Amino acid sequence: MKIVDRRDEAPGVRTLKLEFQNPADHEHFKQTFRTGMFGLYGVYGEGESTFCVASPETRKDYIECTFRQSGRVTSVLASADIGDLITYRGPYGNRFPIENFYGKNLIFVSGGIALPPTRSVIWSCLDQREKFGKVTIVYGARTVADLVYKHELEEWEKRDDVDLVLTVDPGGESPDWKHRVGFVPTVLEQAAPSPDNCIAVICGPPIMIKFTLISLKKLGFDETNVYTTLENRMKCGVGKCGRCNVGSVYVCKEGPVFTAAEVSRMPQADL
């Protein structure tokens, strides 16, 4: 795929906008992509990395992926220029069944670099806003600088049909920070969304997911109304290579999207 745009989101975090070179591949993507699915992005000579497709299912002319530069592949991807070609396989995995969310209130809870998968669902819903009830987004990062998609956060903040709650970890605030300070689960409990007719979509580092699930339980959310995405290390993406397994579950095939009820049936120590 060809890089047609790139954008820095936060220190070390970059978004690439990619366009298909081969019309047949693009057609396949248009036919199969639904929000929540992931792809394997790579550079020959370096390897492949797994990220979600960060763009929504309502915008299929391109793919956006957002990643933190931290390893071999992501370092090369981060230094790639507009016009460069990279490899892509996908989309793989299951999806957020957003048609089941029609008519319901939505609460999105996300932390740090996990906003990209959540953002795909957020825009998939906001692009057909009339089909959903109240939309609340709780997003936090370690520091103000680490918040990704700052331009979109501003856009969501301005919209009167979206409630945006931003927070940074204690110590991560800047002098002009006007939003909350505190960890995501705590801030979520303070925001206290009603569990009635509400679907929660959470994504974040494993530790955040763990405590957010506890908070949602406290708030009265039923486990079957809470969705999360497990972003395990993957290589093949097609249920063979074995590394994404959590218990008997192949995250690449049966996931990455699971309800909290499904997650609770997995061996917790292997998450």
Place this chain on the structure above:
Amino acid sequence: MTRILLSDKLDNCVARWRKAGLTVIGPVKKETSSSYAAVEKAADFDFGIVLPDCSIKGLFFPQTEPMTGYTIKKQDIVTNDFAPPAEKRIIFGARPCDASGLAIDDPLFGWDYKDDFWFQRRNETVIVTIACTKADNFCMCTSLKLAPDSTKGSDVLLRPLQNNKGWLVEELTDRGREAFKEIADLLQDGSEQAAPLAVVPEKFNLDACVAWLKNPENFDSTFWKEISMRCIGCGSCTFLCPTCHCFDFQDEGDTYSGIRRKNWDSCSFSLFTMHTSGHNPRSTQSARWRQRIMHKFNYFPGKFSVNSCSGCGRCTRQCPVDMGITETLQAISTLKP
């Protein structure tokens, strides 16, 4: 009356098969180790080996295999996908546990995405298994509800004759019958008896082990730490295992050209599941050993209705610290479910 293949005709058989375009493979001893390797004549076989050091897995799922070649040009990336090699083969003298191992992995390579590399080799390879008349202390096929004369995964089963001069022939599949048509006139009728099968004592009660593994409470048992304390995470057990199938992709080459390869990987390695963030779902050796046992006897059968172990015993036989599935399952057998 049964059909018999005499050992002194084997050289002729090898020549016939080779002439028909088949690569003939069998148990071969090389200096200090043994494996299944290509032979040119019957004398190259060593049927005295109880079980070759390496399983036949590598003949179907090689340790390293090129998937895609790439050349990067100024405004273009030229790739060529490697096709699975079209080579007709006959493996003469596979052990029943090794042949079973292939049948165990078929559903894994076939579910959802079908792995052409695996199935092309499976379809083009005839597996002639020789029943075991000898076993060593590590063999445990009977504990896995298999036997020294299991036919699972085999196209032809040979039973050694009592007089040690040949084998009774049992053709099991069309593929096997086809290959033996080539040598039909070299077989003869006979009434000799098959030699007694190896005696492989049952080492543990599989059903009791599976019941214990299935109880979620035992997932966090201190047992796992105790039993895997001396595991050094070398991965030998997974590489020698006829059913372990985890792999990795690696690019070999430079910025301009190279090959993307599929290589064996192992759940025993700490990097296997390590996230970029540093979070590792299976961060300790005991968690990794638990995964290996759970995967073989709980998760895999849950998905594909078969245990991912054929009882060859290599994991124990060749473990540098004398661990292995046998010891673990023996210990589990004694625990309360």
